[in-house]
Amino acid sequence: MAGDPYKELGVSKGASADEVKKAFRKLAKELHPDKNPGDKAAEERFKRVTGAFDLLGDAEKRAKYDRGEIDADGREQFRGFGGGQPGGGRSGGFGGFGGSGGRGGFEDIDLEELFGAFGGGRAKGGFGGGGRGQDVRATLDVSLEDAIAGTTRRIQFSDGRMLDVAIPKGATDGQTIRLKGQGTPGRGGQAGDALIELRIQPHPLFKRDGADLTMDLAVSVPDAVLGGKIPVPTPEGTVMMTIPKGSNSGKTLRLKGRGAYAGGKRGDLLARLVVTLPETPDEDLVRFATEWRDKRPYKPGR
Template sequence: YYHHYASQDGGERYDGGFGRQGFGPGDGAGQEEDLSDLFSDLFGTRQRSGGGAYQEFHARGPDLRYQLPVDFLEAVRGSKKSVTMPDGKHIEITIPAGVKDGQTLRLRGKGAPGYGKGSAGDALVTIAVSPHPVFTRDGDDIEIELPITVDEAVLGAQVDVPTILGSVSMTIPPGASSGQRLRLKGRGIKRGKTTGDQTVHLKVVLPKKIDDTVRGLAEQWREASTFDPRADIRRKT
């Protein structure tokens, strides 16, 4: 029956189900040309004369990631560090003043080489700031805990206070207490046109060994004074 049907005038030859809309020679050529345009747009390739295989693959090189340990003072002041890249080249990295722990710096063109005529990628350097034994940071402000003696707290004093740019003289007012905060204006981190402050937290510290003089003064104070540092707590509870 199939042979009889296919041989009749006007009969359609069986083509496996695709009919005349199947993948004929003309259709395949058009498809190849379309793919050529697609890859050329995506990857910057070009064909040999007359078509055929692709040549000259151009693409930007991948970015490379690094972690750079930075000292606390280097981070808050700003600095320059020399680092060795994987290809053996030495480059100098500028650490901007006030850079934060975990912040990433982008070095244009310092990543992996590009493909063909593609440009090199970037180096992404993540900053790892080490803590400082004295200073801590709150935004652009610097904080420090400053030990003072009993007589400095009672009588007041002029003392040297370390800052991120060197020591400065600060006045402790008479009657200062542990936990009291004093502010050094403009002694914090400078970024652009703004500069933070430094907050000094006072901490009254007694000597480990109390001598007879200190003990005698404390006993006289206890007998003569009516000061109660816990009175406010009792009123609120």
């Protein structure tokens, strides 16, 4: 006999559907057998948590349970007739999961995959009779430059298979690429797919702000005072940018269309100027600054 499904998931009876799903995902990742190999207690708890979500994750079943029409196992309650009669309960036992790439299957649990292994009829294909094989998941780290320009990368799955993944131009962080038929073979049906989640890695120079990129750009004192053209690095190579005369540190210049992508549109590159002195002392500059300070004193920002 199952316990209180609300207690199993650690939610109140008034919890919203999203709160129930969030609680289940958290517990499923913690208790997943891939993360707890050989741990029978975790396996049993995983079963109970899955059963609790099978009940509370279905609005109709949840309503019946709250009204006392079914018990925690989904059996109908017949009051006054001497005990319950089975009906509508869950089927299926503790099954295995298809392998996945990246850092391990338990890190990217999909609700369809979980219920494909436990019955419940929520998966597009599972381990029941014939049908579509399971999808497998992996993550792929991609540089900012490759995400913007597009490229092809090779990924290896835990079963040793190597696949080439085409990274589209303008790829975004968290985007998932589906490789048809590259998942778990089906039993009498088609194979599942491989789902590759892209993770754009931090860049040592550029920072992301939506579709825009920001950076600090060192500028010499002469270029800041006199203006001129200086080279500026971008994700697609160096370009020349005009520095206006009398530019101070903190001034931001914009290079249109040189940023990242978001929502299908490309942003800009924003270069924040940082007026920089020579790394080694320069006697002429010291002499000039000394004379300037004596003859033309001023206090910045006042």
